[in-house]
Amino acid sequence: xxxxxxxxxxxxxxxxxxxxxxxxxxxxxxxxxxxxxxxxxxxxxxxxxxxxxxxxxxxxxxxxxxxxxxxxxxxxxxxxxxxxxxxxxxxxxxxxxxxxxxxxxxxxxxxxxxxxxxxxxxxxxxxxxxxxxxxxxxxxxxxxxxxxxxxxxxxxxxxxxxxxxxxxxxxxxxxxxxxxxxxxxxxxxxxxxxxxxxxxxxxxxxxxxxxxxxxxxxxxx
Numbered sequence: 042x043x044x045x046x047x048x049x050x051x052x053x054x055x056x057x058x059x060x061x062x063x064x065x066x067x068x069x070x071x072x073x074x075x076x077x078x079x080x081x082x083x084x085x086x087x088x089x090x091x092x093x094x095x096x097x098x099x100x101x102x103x104x105x106x107x108x109x110x111x112x113x114x115x116x117x118x119x120x121x122x123x124x125x126x127x128x129x130x131x132x133x134x135x136x137x138x139x140x141x142x143x144x145x146x147x148x149x150x151x152x153x154x155x156x157x158x159x160x161x162x163x164x165x166x167x168x169x170x171x172x173x174x175x176x177x178x179x180x181x182x183x184x185x186x187x188x189x190x191x192x193x194x195x196x197x198x199x200x201x202x203x204x205x206x207x208x209x210x211x212x213x214x215x216x217x218x219x220x221x222x223x224x225x226x227x228x229x230x231x232x233x234x235x236x237x238x239x240x241x242x243x244x245x246x247x248x249x250x251x252x253x254x255x256x257x258x259x260x261x262x
Contacts (some may be wrong), residue, residue, distance in 0.1 A: 043246040044225075050210070053217055054090055057083040059226070061167055067242040071234070075227040079220040086217045089210040096206040100199045107152065107192040114155055114189050115148045117182040121162070124175040138167040159186040208222055 047056040061083065064076050084139040086256040130136070134143045141147060141158050150158055159182050166179055228240040 044244045045246050047218075047221065050214075052158045053214070053221075054087055057086070057217070057221070059252045060221075063241060063243050065180040067239075069231050069236045069239050071231055071236070072224070072227050072239065074241075075220075075224040079224045082213065082220045086210070086213040089206070089213050093203070093206040093210045094208070096199070096203045100203050101197070103192070103196050105187070105197045107196050110150050110185070110188045110192040112150075114159070114182070114185040117178070117185040118144055118147050118155070118159065121175070121178040124172070124178040127168075128172050128175050136162065141165075150191055157177050160182060 043059065046058045047053040057079070061080055125135040133173050136143055136147065140161055147155060147158050163179060163183055166175070171179070225240070225244055228243050231239040
């Protein structure tokens, strides 16, 4: 007889939910302690998985916000380059002589590196006489760089939360597997003691249930 299998995190949640739903209607009295023990650890694992899912969703949003902040930073770099041409810098490379690469090279830099470059630009330009437009553009570039720095901090903090949530979830996998196995063994023992159909009613893999479990056959994360 095919039985329910739970080989990854998605399957553990789905299979556990299915078994406990079946137990509510077909469980036997001599399986009560094992069912209770399994239900407790399954609830803990479900909560931990939900917390991880939420943390990962938040990280995705924070990462998207970081990318948006970098686009703002790129726009500010381009605007600064344009105004510097008006102050006499060469059109081919408005950042020539300022200790950094061209505007295109600056924008290709990584998030944090671009922040450092903008700060170097500010230091270099601080020694020069700038027009009002360039002063304004430099101020906006520095503000954009601060926005990226703040977004980087939020992303790093959220990644830590994801890592902590994943560790907490993973710590519950072995207790879940043990409780699940103990419940299955108890169901087989109940069959031996005369509770005919106890194991199949709880752990039998019907076609519909098997397809549902297979749908969660994804790599662990």
